[in-house]
Amino acid sequence: MSEILFDNVSVGYGHKRVASDLSFSVEKAEITALIGPNGAGKTTILKTASGLIDALGGEVYIKDRPISQFSRNELYSLISVMMTERVRTGYMSSHDVVRVGRYRHSGVFGGLSAEDKRAIRESMDLIGVWELRDEDYNKLSDGQKQRVLLARAIVSEPGILIMDEPASFLDMGRKIEFFDALSELVKNKGITVLISMHETEMVKKVADRVICISQEGRTDRIGTPGDILTTDYMEKLYRIKDGRYEEYYG
Amino acid sequence: MKKNTRYILIFVSIILILIFLIIINIMTGSVSLGAGDIFRLLAGGHAEGISEKIIMDIRLPRIVEAAFLGGALALSGYLLQTFFLNPIAGPYILGISSGGKLAVALLMVGSLQQGFAINSLMMVGAAFAGALVATAFVLMISVRVRSMSILIVCGVMVGYICSSVTEFIVTFADDSNIVNLHNWSMGTFASAGWKDAYVYIPTVLMCIAAAMFLSKTIEANLFGESYAGSLGINVKRFRIALIILSGLLSATVTAFAGPVSFVGIAMPHVARSILKTERPVIIIPASVLLGAAFCLFCDLLARSIFSPVELSISAVTAVFGAPIVIYMMIERRTHV
Numbered sequence: 001m002s003e004i005l006f007d008n009v010s011v012g013y014g015h016k017r018v019a020s021d022l023s024f025s026v027e028k029a030e031i032t033a034l035i036g037p038n039g040a041g042k043t044t045i046l047k048t049a050s051g052l053i054d055a056l057g058g059e060v061y062i063k064d065r066p067i068s069q070f071s072r073n074e075l076y077s078l079i080s081v082m083m084t085e086r087v088r089t090g091y092m093s094s095h096d097v098v099r100v101g102r103y104r105h106s107g108v109f110g111g112l113s114a115e116d117k118r119a120i121r122e123s124m125d126l127i128g129v130w131e132l133r134d135e136d137y138n139k140l141s142d143g144q145k146q147r148v149l150l151a152r153a154i155v156s157e158p159g160i161l162i163m164d165e166p167a168s169f170l171d172m173g174r175k176i177e178f179f180d181a182l183s184e185l186v187k188n189k190g191i192t193v194l195i196s197m198h199e200t201e202m203v204k205k206v207a208d209r210v211i212c213i214s215q216e217g218r219t220d221r222i223g224t225p226g227d228i229l230t231t232d233y234m235e236k237l238y239r240i241k242d243g244r245y246e247e248y249y250g
Numbered sequence: 251m252k253k254n255t256r257y258i259l260i261f262v263s264i265i266l267i268l269i270f271l272i273i274i275n276i277m278t279g280s281v282s283l284g285a286g287d288i289f290r291l292l293a294g295g296h297a298e299g300i301s302e303k304i305i306m307d308i309r310l311p312r313i314v315e316a317a318f319l320g321g322a323l324a325l326s327g328y329l330l331q332t333f334f335l336n337p338i339a340g341p342y343i344l345g346i347s348s349g350g351k352l353a354v355a356l357l358m359v360g361s362l363q364q365g366f367a368i369n370s371l372m373m374v375g376a377a378f379a380g381a382l383v384a385t386a387f388v389l390m391i392s393v394r395v396r397s398m399s400i401l402i403v404c405g406v407m408v409g410y411i412c413s414s415v416t417e418f419i420v421t422f423a424d425d426s427n428i429v430n431l432h433n434w435s436m437g438t439f440a441s442a443g444w445k446d447a448y449v450y451i452p453t454v455l456m457c458i459a460a461a462m463f464l465s466k467t468i469e470a471n472l473f474g475e476s477y478a479g480s481l482g483i484n485v486k487r488f489r490i491a492l493i494i495l496s497g498l499l500s501a502t503v504t505a506f507a508g509p510v511s512f513v514g515i516a517m518p519h520v521a522r523s524i525l526k527t528e529r530p531v532i533i534i535p536a537s538v539l540l541g542a543a544f545c546l547f548c549d550l551l552a553r554s555i556f557s558p559v560e561l562s563i564s565a566v567t568a569v570f571g572a573p574i575v576i577y578m579m580i581e582r583r584t585h586v
Binding site for chain 1: 335337462463465466469470472473474476477479480481482483484522525526527528529531
């Protein structure tokens, strides 16, 4: 059983198709990375996989069941989503931010049960942001913010985590910290991760499987990082002139 | 725990200020009343004949109206700010109050000419319809332009258009009713009576309760619509609820007191600033209480500074509210 299965899916908004003929699967307790040039439709694919928008064609399956058959409640007790939406939040502590992730569990007015408190403590500990709990979220560094958001994403104890370029605006050290935390999470909790990322140099370390989306919005190649991340193929996927990839990343 | 103690202290202070303002409001007026009379009345006894009449029939209904409608305005502003994910939104500045005002003016003049009697519910209904039409117009603009400042300019324009049409209607209304209509269209709590209270008190309380039940969802929505959606929230239904609630609140205010400026924008901001939190479950009651206190304070000034001449309530709320909004915009510029 695959956690997520795309069967000949087209994605887009309204009548505008962004990517089509997508067929791939995401397996349990693995990190599957979605790579490809900007504008290939990675974000749209992730939104479709998480049920935030409907597929324009084909069928998306979550645990072998069509996503359209899930109620909102069922779906989002399984899936947690971390998109790149950055909003100004005003006065909020890191704890406040993570607490919102318990939306579906907490009381009518947002009151926390002992179980909610335990989950918040555990996820913040796991990501190493418990010490930041009373800090003003807006005053944190970008790296700390992303880790708090990661803690928020797992506080609902999801089976599947879908993330859109979570490390894009972090510096090298913070990227490593972030992906370390993510790998730990998969190892300890058996969470399934579908993640889009730009850091091809880190895919090798982080991902179990790689799905390549071409400029034309097709699943171009699927395989292990070792198979995919060859100079020739990277140059083709990202349309880089011969030899230039090696010069920068080699 | 330290945080909670601070919240409680702030809430107690706001409530004390509110009580203080109520007492001052009862005492102040063309006939000044002593504290003795008031306490005797509150204790269930009777004050000297005329004092009791002044308090029960003139001052108290006005105080109750200013408090409830002030709270309604602040909540309406807060809900609109949630809707637009922007702190510089309110029923007055977006032209929603003026839309309600126009509809009520039409109803009033229509009733005079056609000779049918109007009641409080019809006024609220008309104001609600007008508010929703104005909101629909603002929303139509908001999907076309993604800029909040342009949206606000458009809201102000809608407000001006509605106000000038109202002015036009008022000018051609029957002579005897012009004075009343004119005062109301400028915004005032002077016409307050107990019978209106049967309409606005339940409406406002119902809306506050509904907003409290939405507080958890409002909080999730602070992080953006996609995020709210990914928690399983039906974002569309939530946004419709916000518009209906804020429209109903501002319509209730407009029907009874006319358009009142700046309370809706400024009070949620004051609440956020002093409580240093964004949590709706705290900010909603705080905004309501602050809105009530602010309107009591402004109404006190409106009727007492140039007594016996009364100022329109918006003239006073603007003096205090506008600087808060300007400060807020400067703060936002420097903090983003």
